[in-house]
Amino acid sequence: MIEVLVVVGPGVVADAGLLEEIAAREFAAAGVSGTLVHARDASHVLSLLPPPSSPPPPPSSSPPPSSSEGAGCAVVLPGPSAEVRSLIGRDLGAVVWVDVERADGVTAGEGATHLHGRGVGGLAWGIRHAVHRVRHPSRRIAYGPLPEQWGELYLPDADEPPVVMLIHGGYWRSIWAADIMGPLCADLTGRGFAVWNLEYRRPDLHGWDATTADVALGLAALATAALDLTRVTVVGHSAGAQLALRAVADAAAGAASEAGGAQAAAGGAQVPAAEARAAGGVRAAGARAESAPAVDGARVVGGVRVGMVVSLAGVLDLVEGDRRWVGTGAVGAALGGRAPEGQVVTPPYADASPLLRLPLGVRQLIVQGAADDLDLVDFSRRYARAAQDAGDEVTYLEMPGDHFDVINPATPIWQATAQALVGDPGPRG
Known part of the structure; x- marks a missing residue:
């Protein structure tokens, strides 16, 4: 079963209980196992993320077979902390970064995705996208x-x-x-x-x-x-x-x-x-x-x-x-x-x-x-x-x-x- 980790960074302005409700609902709908963790600081966020996978093959080759058994993925709400936000541009693997506020001009690291401006509901979109990427490689x-x-x-x-x-x-x-x-x-x-x-x-x-x-x-x-x-x-x-x-x-x-x-x-x-x-x-x-x-x-x-x-x-x-x-x-x-x-x-x-x-x-x-x-x-x-x-x-x-x-x-x-x-x-x- 796919393991989804949701990390809520320090200073995210959202009701903690609502975030947990959204995550639980999306975990159940997608048929995955999930955990939501509130991180203290950038070091804590970094320690929670799984190590990046090996680089993908060249674009001209066929996508790898879709085998999601035991695979994991991470969704992070970075919040306003400059130290946490500095992680978005680093090559940390297929992380889905979700800003509940609009945040233009943010470029995620290699293999990562940045979603923003969809409010607290953006967490649901982030979880769906993270699971999709595991199940359907491209x-x-x-x-x-x-x-x-x-x-x-x-x-x-x-x-x-x-x-x-x-x-x-x-x-x-x-x-x-x-x-x-x-x-x-x-x-x-x-x-x-x-x-x-x-x-x-x-x-x-x-x-x-x-x-x-x-x-x-x-x-x-x-x-x-x-x-x-x-x-x-x-x-x-x-x-x-x-x-x-x-x-x-x-x-x-x-x-x-x-x-x-x-x-x-x-x-x-x-x-x-x-x-x-x-x-x-x-x-x-x-x-x-x-x-x-x-x-x-x-x-x-x-x-x-x-x-x-x-x-x-x-x-x-x-x-x-x-x-x-x-x-x-x-x-x-x-x-x-x-x-x-x-x-x-x-x-x-x-x-x-x-x-x-x-x-x-x-x-x-x-x-x-x-x-x-x-x-x-x-x-x-x-x-x-x-x-x-x-x-x-x-x-x-x-x-x-x-x-x-x-x-x-x-x-x-x-x-x-x-x-x-x-x-x-x-x-x-």
Whole structure:
């Protein structure tokens, strides 16, 4: 059985009993054995952590077999102590560091993860992620030089598996990260898919251009992997669905964001949106550009042949999303300003809103939980109709479920989504 150690550092502002309740609940739900310890100081924290495991093999090799019997993992709430916080950046193995407050700009050591800004409930996310990493090994592969430019590659025990790229949501805010897609990574790998779970720079810290550049660059990075890239599906959740559809729309417009990709690879100097559009990076409102190659309903994006795009509870109408204050103003905060008034929509909204980028020329599966935010239900229904009217091949799947049920492998709505992916993993040849 997996042994989970939770260490609460000195000065953590949270009720001790509540932390114990959260930990006990997560231990039981995950079927693991766990212990919670309150540490006195940095030396005590360090003495509690298990010794780092041996370095992982090169990224090109297959992940090690998943054998969790007797394995252990550690989750640490460091608190405000400078001495304890100095441990976060050290190479102490696969520790999951959890700050209940928002703590931007923290880089964890080799093999570690830093989660932050999710309140006391972040402890639950930390335990889930720690257990997931033990049960479902993956390879973290950098696609750029910056701390957030990486993806996790999961490989099934199969030859030439179809590929799914996952793009997490979180209303484009840095407190949400790739760990929330862990359950889908495990489920899809078990169904025979290779999974590329993408992390990227979020606009609240790095600007909108950096975010769109990273998604394009992360998708293109698949072209360097030894995978069957004739069958690639891009799946996005919530804000990640907007990013997924945007990336394919840019390719459909012949845009592949060369200027943005170059700045991301060079280390993140942002290119103003107007300059990127002038360089052909995005489509201006109402403009028609030469399409990227399309064969049998697939679109070539950065050398990767995308045969299907899946929206899971996507934010698909950014103009109305901002006007309706969806996500407490998340759209305008991400794009750097409010949506324009009137009927004339200009960049960045004209380039970013999936509803305004149709047709894509790629098959689409639009999945929506009926118990989600009613504005998101509205966006998904209207987007699906508009895509069909524009000539795209679209399947609309609406079932009981909320915003997170669509990324929960135990729910009927995800089971139906997965069946659709297994039944149609994308074109070949």
